Amino acid sequence: MKIGDAAAQLGTAAHVLRHWEDEGVVVPDRTAAGHREYSDEHLSRCRIVLSCQSVGLSLAEIRAILHRGETGRASVIAARLSAIRAQRTALDSAERFLLHVRHCRHDLMTRCPECSEYAG
Ligand SMILES: [Zn+2]
Structure with a gap:
């Protein structure tokens, strides 16, 4: 199918697919007239790329995995897992802080040891 149809099926823009091609991540075939032609397999690969992007991987990292x-x-995946776990730790901490503040009995947060502790 043509690039516009592929982009529509994927819910993305044609310029994104052209960029992926430039980066060597998903390279479609070309018709005799030189137009890009996306097969079902190209689309499957595009969907994998979208999945990889949704977990925070760059195109270079995606190409590597x-x-x-x-x-x-292995190192690309390990680094991403490590970053995700660090994000989770930070989010857990942010949640604990907010849950505490919601019920904090101190008139001023600055006088609360727990509130102050979060600021580090
Ligand atoms: Zn507090």
Whole structure:
């Protein structure tokens, strides 16, 4: 299918697909006239790329993990997992802080040891 149809099916924009092509992440076939042609397999690959982006991976990182045999694959995944876990820790901390503030009995947050502790 044409790039516009592929983009519509994926819920993304044609310029995004052209960028992915430039980056070598998803390279469509070309018709005899030179137009981009996306197969079902290209679309599947695009959906994987979208999934990878949704967990915070860059195109360079995605390129490095698409194939099981890529060198650096394990370290890219390990780094992303580590970042996600750090984000979770920060979010848990933010949640605990807000839950505390909601019920904090101090008139001023500055006088509350727990409130102050969060600021570090
Ligand atoms: Zn407090």
